[in-house]
Each structure stands twice: as C-alpha cells, then as structure tokens.
Amino acid sequence: MSNVLIVGEVKNGELKKISKELTSAARKIADSLGGKVIALVIDDKAEAVSAELKAEGADVIVNAKASEFNPEGFANIVHSVVQDKGAKVVLMPHTPQGKDYSPRVAIKSNAGIIADVVGLSVDGGKVVAKKPIYSGKAYGNFKVSTDVQMFTIRPNSQELAGKAGEGAVEASSAGFGDVKVKVASVDASGGSKVQLAEASIIVSGGRGIKGPENWPLLQDLADTLGAALGASRATVDAGWIPHSHQVGQTGKTVSPNCYIACGISGAIQHLAGMGSSKYIVAINKDGDAPIFKVATYGVVADLFEVVPALTAEFKKVLG
Ligand SMILES: Cc1cc2nc3c(=O)[nH]c(=O)nc-3n(C[C@H](O)[C@H](O)[C@H](O)COP(=O)(O)OP(=O)(O)OC[C@H]3O[C@@H](n4cnc5c(N)ncnc54)[C@H](O)[C@@H]3O)c2cc1C
Structure with missing residues (x-):
C-alpha cells in the first residue's frame, strides 16, 4: 500500500487550481497502487478549502498553520507529514x-525527486513521470528509484477528474521548527492582471506588434477572454514590457489550455x-514561421486585422 501525499497551495484564503490538479492526479495513483490520498495545506485559513480537496479525491486533509511562506519552514512541515503518514x-x-521548498523536502526525506512533470502514470508499482527535456524539444519518461518518490508538477498539466475521497480533516501540530531562512520581503509587483504561470488562456505578443503602444490591442483580447498577457524576449529586450511577462527558456514556463x-x-x-500548451493558436503574416510547426490552429495574416476581429467576435459570443 502506498499513500500519496500532495501539498496544496492557498492564496488569500482561496485554493489554487494546481492543488486540485495534484489531488486528482494523486487519486489515480493511489487507486492504482492501493493507498490513501493525503492533502496537506499549510496556511492560516487551511480549513476553508477542505471541501474542495475532498471533491477531487482527498481521503485525509491535513491542516498545518502558518501565517507566511518560509521555504525551510514549509520543508520541515512537509517532511514531518511525509514521515507521519508513511x-x-x-x-x-x-x-x-513549490520550487523553493521541494528540493529541501527531498533531501530531508532521502528521496529522489523529478521536477516540472507534465504527465503521470504507474508501471510496475512505480510512478512514471513524463517531463520535457532539451528545452522542450522532446519528452522523457522517468522513475524514481528511492523508496519515497517525489515530483513537482507543472500547473495546468493535469485534468480534474472530480472523483471524491473520504475527506477526513486533521489538524497537524507540525511547525516551521528551527529555521535559519528569514523572508525579509515579498515583491509581488509586476506581472499581468491574471497570473501568467497559472493562466488557462494566454495572449502573447512578439516583435510583430511593432511597438509598446500596441499592447492595448492584445490586452483587450486578453481581458475579453480572462487571459494573461505574455510576451517574447524580443519585446522584453526592447523595453516594451517588463520581464515578468516573458515566456520561454529565460522567462516563465507556461502550460495553458x-x-x-x-x-x-x-x-x-x-x-x-x-x-x-494544450491548444496553440498562431497569428503570423509569415506562413513559414516556425511557430506554425507547433500550432494547433494557424492564421497567416496581419495581426492588426485579425486580433481586433477576434476580440469583437469573442465580445459578441461571451457578452
Ligand atoms: C540564451 C537565449 C535565451 C532566450 N530566451 C528566450 C525566451 O525565454 N523567450 C523568448 O521569447 N525568446 C528567447 N530568446 C530569443 C529567441 O531566440 C528569439 O530571438 C525571440 O523569441 C524572438 O522574438 P519574436 O518572435 O517576438 O521576434 P521575431 O523572431 O522577430 O518574430 C517576429 C514575428 O512577427 C511576425 N510579424 C511581423 N509583423 C507582423 C504582423 N503585422 N502580423 C503578424 N505577424 C507579424 C514576423 O513574421 C515574425 O515571425 C532567447 C535567446 C537566447 C540566445
């Protein structure tokens, strides 16, 4: 029997979607390996999100109190729950x-870890993790050989199955412990209205938009769709938009629908x-542009004609 632990994330009292994705993925693994799904939430308002975790498959929801993020403190709590729940x-x-505390948890738990996983399955009693390699040119499948197997999962990469678990709620006494790291301040400025890394739709602009004065064209489409605004490095390097919007190898990794x-x-x-990304729509006036090799739908046309027409049509349909 293999219990599967997920670590949820809460912001301003609301459960982030990735927490439900992790729970849903854990449910499938636990059903295959024969174990319980345990969801750990580290937050002052952890109790408020228990029902949502139960609905996605959590058998046990463990609430640990913390009023602020601390990578070392979070790692101590996760490690303690890993041991406690086997x-x-x-x-x-x-x-x-997650990227900050997960390697610390792996070291404390003497476990192997695979980061930035986009697909999970089970083979021979072990989890198989699919992840992009060579800057996304290919995918590799990996197994962790240690007794405890750890993974970090890319947001938006897992489907929600909505298969409920038992939903028992427990309070944990685990705390930060003796931490040496102190978070001096958090700079949450920059970025789009919708968080780029977790957005389910992203409207992204490149050098083809000609200049920073044309971002409102893309922002209008993004607002209509409830999407985040992304950008290529060429536009960031040109000073048209802050780096927090950049998508790519030296920017953010995204996986929207x-x-x-x-x-x-x-x-x-x-x-x-x-x-x-699940669906990629490319608008480019050069039919030979490499973006069309990965695009699900391609429009070979001038974006200054296509984008306003798309926005107007979506406004009609979405009201
Ligand atoms: C080490 C390293 C790291 C890098 N990291 C990143 C990264 O993280 N992210 C990233 O994006 N890049 C990154 N780059 C840069 C990358 O190689 C490209 O230079 C960059 O992505 C190009 O940006 P672009 O597509 O906006 O510009 P361009 O390559 O100049 O493309 C502009 C496109 O717009 C089209 N176009 C022009 N006018 C119109 C119009 N009116 N309507 C429709 N289409 C039009 C053109 O046909 C063209 O295809 C990195 C490079 C290096 C070396």
Whole structure:
C-alpha cells in the first residue's frame, strides 16, 4: 500500500487550481497502487478549502498553520507529514513556492525527486513521470528509484477528474521548527492582471506588434477572454514590457489550455516555455514561421486585422 501525499497551495484564503490538479492526479495513483490520498495545506485559513480537496479525491486533509511562506519552514512541515503518514509518493506544485521548498523536502526525506512533470502514470508499482527535456524539444519518461518518490508538477498539466475521497480533516501540530531562512520581503509587483504561470488562456505578443503602444490591442483580447498577457524576449529586450511577462527558456514556463501567439516567430527558446500548451493558436503574416510547426490552429495574416476581429467576435459570443 502506498499513500500519496500532495501539498496544496492557498492564496488569500482561496485554493489554487494546481492543488486540485495534484489531488486528482494523486487519486489515480493511489487507486492504482492501493493507498490513501493525503492533502496537506499549510496556511492560516487551511480549513476553508477542505471541501474542495475532498471533491477531487482527498481521503485525509491535513491542516498545518502558518501565517507566511518560509521555504525551510514549509520543508520541515512537509517532511514531518511525509514521515507521519508513511507517504511513498509526494506530489508538489511546480510553482515559485513549490520550487523553493521541494528540493529541501527531498533531501530531508532521502528521496529522489523529478521536477516540472507534465504527465503521470504507474508501471510496475512505480510512478512514471513524463517531463520535457532539451528545452522542450522532446519528452522523457522517468522513475524514481528511492523508496519515497517525489515530483513537482507543472500547473495546468493535469485534468480534474472530480472523483471524491473520504475527506477526513486533521489538524497537524507540525511547525516551521528551527529555521535559519528569514523572508525579509515579498515583491509581488509586476506581472499581468491574471497570473501568467497559472493562466488557462494566454495572449502573447512578439516583435510583430511593432511597438509598446500596441499592447492595448492584445490586452483587450486578453481581458475579453480572462487571459494573461505574455510576451517574447524580443519585446522584453526592447523595453516594451517588463520581464515578468516573458515566456520561454529565460522567462516563465507556461502550460495553458490555450496559448494565442501574435506576431511571434516561434524560436526554440520561446517554444521551450509554452510548447506544452494544450491548444496553440498562431497569428503570423509569415506562413513559414516556425511557430506554425507547433500550432494547433494557424492564421497567416496581419495581426492588426485579425486580433481586433477576434476580440469583437469573442465580445459578441461571451457578452
Ligand atoms: C540564451 C537565449 C535565451 C532566450 N530566451 C528566450 C525566451 O525565454 N523567450 C523568448 O521569447 N525568446 C528567447 N530568446 C530569443 C529567441 O531566440 C528569439 O530571438 C525571440 O523569441 C524572438 O522574438 P519574436 O518572435 O517576438 O521576434 P521575431 O523572431 O522577430 O518574430 C517576429 C514575428 O512577427 C511576425 N510579424 C511581423 N509583423 C507582423 C504582423 N503585422 N502580423 C503578424 N505577424 C507579424 C514576423 O513574421 C515574425 O515571425 C532567447 C535567446 C537566447 C540566445
């Protein structure tokens, strides 16, 4: 029997979608290996999100209190719950927070860890993790050989199955312990209205938009769709938009349901950041642009004609 532990994430009292994705993925693994799904939430308002975790498959929801993020403190709590619950598989979010504490948990638990996973399955009693390699040019399948197997999962990469678990709620006494790391301040400025890394739709602009004065064209489409605004490095380097919007190898890795690339050529370093998007829509006036090799739908046309027409049509349909 292998219990599967997920570590959820809460922001301003609301459960982030990645937490439900992790729980749903854990449910499938636990059903296959024969174990319980345990969801750990570290937050002052952890109790408020228990029902949502139960609905996605959590058998036990463990609430640990913390009023602020601390990578070392979070790692101590996760490690303590891994031991307490005898978890053999641990799924953590591949978010800025998850990336910070997950390697520390792996070291403390003497476990192997695979980061930035986009697909999970089970083979011979072990979890098989699929992840992009060579800057997204290919995918590799990996297994962890240690007794406890750890993974960080890319947001938006897992489907929600909505298969409920038992939903027992427990309070944990685990705390930060003796931590040496102190978070001095958090700079949450920059970025789009919708968080780029977790957005389910992204409208992204490249050098084809000609200049920063044309972002409102893309922002209007993004607002209509409830999407985040992304950008290529060429536009960031030109000073048209802050780096927090950049998608790609030296920017953010995203995996939305839909990525709309406007005036982006599709350089390999850009594809490295968005190639795992479910649907890719490319608008580019050069029919030979590499972006069309990965696009689900392609429009060979001038973005200054297509984008306003798309926005007007979506406004009609979506009201
Ligand atoms: C180490 C390294 C790391 C890098 N990291 C990143 C990264 O993280 N992210 C990233 O994006 N890049 C990255 N790059 C840069 C990358 O190689 C490309 O230079 C960059 O992605 C190009 O941006 P672009 O597509 O906006 O511009 P371009 O390649 O200039 O493409 C502009 C596109 O717009 C089209 N176009 C022009 N006018 C219109 C119009 N009116 N309507 C429709 N289409 C139009 C053109 O046909 C063209 O295809 C990196 C490069 C290196 C070397």
